[in-house]
Amino acid sequence: MSRVVHRFTRNVPDWQPRVTPVDLTKASPEQLDALKVTPSNTKVSDYVLVLAHDPETLNVRSPLFNGIMYDSGGLSRAERELGAIGASVVNRCIYCAAVHAARHAQLSKDTTVTDELFANGEKAKLGPRDQAIFDYSVKLSQSPPAVTEADTARLREAGLDEAEIVDLILSTALFGWANRLMHILGDPVRKDG
Amino acid sequence: MAQAANPEASPWIGAAASAAAQSRNNIFEMSRQAESAVIDPRDAGGFPSGWRRAIAARIATLNALPDLAAHYLAGVADPALRGLADPNAAGRDARERGVISFMDRVATQPRAVQAEEIEGLKACGSANSTPS
Numbered sequence: 001m002s003r004v005v006h007r008f009t010r011n012v013p014d015w016q017p018r019v020t021p022v023d024l025t026k027a028s029p030e031q032l033d034a035l036k037v038t039p040s041n042t043k044v045s046d047y048v049l050v051l052a053h054d055p056e057t058l059n060v061r062s063p064l065f066n067g068i069m070y071d072s073g074g075l076s077r078a079e080r081e082l083g084a085i086g087a088s089v090v091n092r093c094i095y096c097a098a099v100h101a102a103r104h105a106q107l108s109k110d111t112t113v114t115d116e117l118f119a120n121g122e123k124a125k126l127g128p129r130d131q132a133i134f135d136y137s138v139k140l141s142q143s144p145p146a147v148t149e150a151d152t153a154r155l156r157e158a159g160l161d162e163a164e165i166v167d168l169i170l171s172t173a174l175f176g177w178a179n180r181l182m183h184i185l186g187d188p189v190r191k192d193g
Numbered sequence: 194m195a196q197a198a199n200p201e202a203s204p205w206i207g208a209a210a211s212a213a214a215q216s217r218n219n220i221f222e223m224s225r226q227a228e229s230a231v232i233d234p235r236d237a238g239g240f241p242s243g244w245r246r247a248i249a250a251r252i253a254t255l256n257a258l259p260d261l262a263a264h265y266l267a268g269v270a271d272p273a274l275r276g277l278a279d280p281n282a283a284g285r286d287a288r289e290r291g292v293i294s295f296m297d298r299v300a301t302q303p304r305a306v307q308a309e310e311i312e313g314l315k316a317c318g319s320a321n322s323t324p325s
Contacts, residue, residue, distance in 0.1 A: 018311045057230040064223040073216070092304035145257045162213035170220060180299055184306045 002189040005094050008118040010105060012098045013188040021049030034059040050185050065178070068170045075160070075167035078107035079133055083168045085114070086137025087175035089121055093183035096175060132158035137172040232265075243274045248293070250278035252300040291317030 005013045022031055024044060034055035035044050044052075051058045069080055081104040088097035101114040117124045122138050125131070132155050140147050155165050214221070232249060233242045246265045253262035262278065269275050276282050277293065284290035295314050298306050 018308050054230075054234075056234050056236070057227065060223060060226040060230050064220065064227055067220050067223060071217070071220070090304070143257070163216060166214045166217060170217065180303045183303060184299060184311070187308065 083171035090141035091179035093179035095188040
């Protein structure tokens with residue numbers, strides 16, 4: 001038996017699809033190409049197999065995701081994760097929040113930020129730079145047109161340069177998409193016992 | 194995504210940030226490819242490109258982004274499809290009403306969408322391969 005996880009956690013749950021994943025043994029050549037399946041690499045998550053129903057989008061989604069979260073320069077990886085967590089808290093994507101909180105803790109070698117985020121959600125109290133990043137990602141996720149130049153100025157006051165601001169917008173916006181896929185196409189679950 | 198694809202058209206991030214965005218041109222190019230895959234896919238299935246553009250305009254309107262809505266709607270000539278861009282339009286038949294109602298929820302209240310709503314979509318005739 002599995003139960004759905006409803007509370008934010010850094011302990012990454014399993015993910016149970018609501019939409020039937022593509023059967024790898026029956027996948028089309030386009031799906032196999034998008035899945036990057038090779039004879040030596042046949043491990044594909046249920047989540048990616050669900051996305052494979054639309055191979056054209058999956059084919060561009062993965063490099064876009066990797067570029068935004070991992071390309072060099074600009075905002076640090078941990079702070080990109082913080083933008084992802086801000087969006088995931090607003091959209092209440094428990095699974096995304098868990099994955100990216102765990103990564104944030106690993107990258108920053110610190111759990112106090114994500115402890116506070118999960119204890120107090122959108123009202124979390126953080127250090128000045130983290131607070132500015134988190135507040136911006138929350139506001140952008142809640143209502144993109146509500147973000148103004150004053151919000152961007154607050155990021156500059158907290159020490160972010162222009163390239164870092166662009167990276168924060170990109171990571172937050174990416175998770176507007178990713179949260180909707182992960183949270184709506186399946187449930188975060190944990191096996192009982 | 195269409196607005197973000199042109200950093201110079203983003204006045205709210207400022208000219209200096211627009212210049213910084215140029216360093217992420219690869220990201221904006223991949224964003225354009227992702228947008229194209231969703232809006233103008235090679236295989237549009239049961240959701241033709243004009244329909245997808247109208248729904249994209251509807252979602253932009255729901256997010257109070259009129260310029261973006263106009264961008265998507267510019268490519269839609271059919272008045273019946275253009276009508277779907279109005280968030281007050283419910284859809285022309287039961288299947289379309291079910292799909293549009295679901296997409297409105299995904300766009301505006303993602304945290305509230307429940308598993309039963311996916312089942313509702315299946316019941317109104319949408320296959321597993323609904324638009325991303």
